[in-house]
Amino acid sequence: MARSAKLAMTMALAVVAVALLAGPVHASDPYKVGVTAALTGPASTTYAPMIDLFKTYLGKVNAEGGINGHPIQVTYEDDRAEAPRAITNAKKLLEQDKVVLLINTSSSATFKPTIATAKEGKTPLLFGGSVCPEEVFPPADPLLFCSTSFAAKLDAEFAAHFMHEMSGGKAKFGLAAMDIPISRIGIDTAEAVGKKLGIETVAKVVIPPTAVDFTPFASKLKEAGATWGFAWAPWPWEIGPYEALLKLGWQGEYLLYGFQPLEATFARLNRESLFALVGTNLLAEDIPEIKAIQALAAKAGVTRIDLEGWVTAVTLHEALKACGWPCTRDKLQTVMTGISIDFKGVKGGPIQWSKDNHFRTVQYYKVYRWDSVKARPVVVKDWSRVDVEQKLKELK
Amino acid sequence: MALLNTPVRRTWFAVFVVGALAVPFFGNALVVDLLCRTALAVIGAQALNLLTGYTGLVSLGHAGLMAAGAFASGILTAELGAPFWIALPAAPLVGGLLGFLVGIPSLRLKGVYLALSTLALHFVILYVAAEYQSARGFSTGLLIPRPTLGPLTIAGGRAWYYTLLVLAAATTLFCLNLVRTRAGRAWMAIRDRDIAAATTGINVTRYKLMAFVVSSAITAFGGSLYGYYAGFVSVEAFTFFTAIEYIAMITIGGLGSVLGSILGAAFVTLLPYGVDALINVLPVGERVQSHLFAVKFGAFGLLMALFLVLEPRGLVSIWSRVRTYFDLWPFRYHPLGE
């Protein structure tokens, strides 16, 4: 065969190969969404698993025909929890990929730049899995929304009340935080609320990110005579002091926010003094939707199921469904402002946004502890409603 | 115009200027943003190069000094409501002062010990900044409004691009001239053998301190600009890794070379995105997609390591080899008698 013909054939084959390998071509126009997340880097242990489940859920949605007959196309960008990368990611997603919604699943270091870019591009920004920034609370910024189940101040406030209740008003608080502003704000709120309830905080430890050994910090809490420990921080800094306290033979009780590694930790530690405050049901609960999520994750090979990823995905699904087709940034923003999202029993209740409140009008909390006899988590306090706007007024 | 002393240089410079000015009209927002960040990096790299490349004083406190500049402007703007033309110059003043303070104990130290005292400075500055940030309730950072100078406001990609381009060029010019003065020569003498420099009458103490002050002032200026560009200031934006990035910039570019700092700044800032783009072109299936980010992250480290192993004298040496090749072409070596 002539050389030029061979060359042409090779090139044609290459083109076909690339086209085939590049994946199926969608027949109808997709919804375009952008995600900037901490997929590698220091915060990835917290946020990367959320994205795994998020992707899996959206894959299922697409397999079932998409939303309003259109597939959803998500572009993921890794920001490594670094502000400069977050700016670049946001700019790229907005201006190059022309997404209709931006999602942030990363640490608070990336918030301000992502917010600034979203506002400049007049694109709605959903914080899904990242801690809710103050701008989504009343009076909410029109473009910013948050579906994350946890929020430092409200969690701490609820926790303080819970510990007060459980101890009959006689608790002595020992608080632990990580050296990031949002964590410190959380325990400062717990201290202030405790004080209002007449409870003394005997020790407060702020643990640096490079802590080698949690024992000295736990010692401080123990020596101060704390009877109830509370921590609100990334998971390793919540559980670290508790494990050290156990080692020291501390006999008190410990409450923390139950992030994803909670259930494995409950089983591993097998202790009844650990209480966890959660915003979503545990996987151990016999709820059909949770069983479905677990089956889906197993099929997709996702080993670490972080329900916050699912919550974000469902929020996105509902928002786009309500937006209809075609969906523009303005229309989506309007739709999201009044939306109510149902989570089929996974959370205590729906997320309802209003014009001023893009966090939710009602927050639901549940408290679990481990039962070593039954060898599973049991409910200590079932779903409790917290009126967000009223609470925020109290906390001011 | 002694810097552009040949027609060839002048022509290429003109081409470069035209190209640089035209970029915002042809490139998309991402490219403009990356170039803005490169310009900011150039300013920081030039400052560090003066201290480490020309004077031989290793400094790991770069990120801390940038933070100091950013916070100085940020606090003045957010808390005291100072206008732009006060807040911005305050940054180099604060930086210079810190440079002086850290310079004094560093006069006795060399090499790795000096590097560590500057690292200690980094941690101390960040600790103070973090305490300030929590105490004043700025959990995610201080918001900085757009800089205004009278009727002009710097906002939007294009405006920032030109502003930063001009500032980076000005800094480069400043550094180029500085190293050609007495101070610059003194610094190079100190770097090469400071005992010999002292015996030739150079006041080593004075010039070392000057190096610290000038370098820190420019660094803080760069940090403050970064705060304005990003629109916010937070201690989380200035990590030890940032300091490492700047050291990498001047090393990969070529220590002790102004051009090297520019090349290094561009390389380190753009490499992650280059790696991203390259890997994105490769066709991969859905399952592997999730691993891509780890691959990109690891690839960055690997490429940097490879580059340093294969070309430890930096990009500038590649550049001068390329230039020599073209200069001498079609010969391979300088002919005898030249």
Next chain:
Amino acid sequence: MQVAANTLVLASTYVLLAVGYVVVYRASRILNLAHGELMMLGGYALFTLLSIAPGRPLLALVGTVVVSFLLGTIVYLVVMRPMAGHPLFSAVLVTISLGIFFRGLAILGWTAEIRYPLALMGFGTTSLRLPGGAVISNIDLLSMLAAGGLLLGLWMFFARSRLGIQMRATAENPRLAAERGVNIHLVFAVSWGISTFAAGLVGILYSSQVRLDPEIGVIGLKAFPVALVGGLDSLAGVLPAGLAIALLEVLAIQYVSPLLSEVVPFLALLVMLCVRPWGIFGTPEEIERV
């Protein structure tokens, strides 16, 4: 008493990490800033071996330290040996880049999930009561034994064994040693191997006591001032420096401010740099070039 116990435990981790920095520095004058990441890889080696051979923790432990040792020699032969003669500055940067590479590798190989190898071994942490009311865990005790054992072992190795004496000679004057017939590349490779062996020990202990994830390497940076305060080229200095800094840290947490504990090692370093830059037992030299 608890303060004393906490100090000893923290000091043992610092000592184990600092030994790694010192051994590499003595041999090749390089600051291995990827030490923390090598420790992290040691932890993952343990995890992988335990996953492959579930019922045999002892085998996994032995395998981990062997793998760690080999990893160090490979890093030296592949990456650091070609850097010989090049500016030390670049060599240090290479180690930093390697650290980034290792972190990416860890996420690629094991995802960002937090792992607990101790659970895989079938053990849990048990508390041991010491006389005086202090409490430590079994892993803490192992930590202290490991630190003490390593220092003792290295001392004997360097003082008595042929290779150890050769290594000391090479550290003092590489050219002369090479001219006398010492295989300096073997010496350097073994030094790096010893350094990562120590890192592997810390990896095992830390991931059993606390957790294992791709980011635990950051504690390596905390131990760096310990190596410096003791004297970068002095193994004897590691113990007093480790104890002193650990004590300061524990006291700071208990009586001053827990947050201050992060800067305590660097403050100690600053003081040392003003008073005696080359450390407690370091050789008084001022490095002319980095």
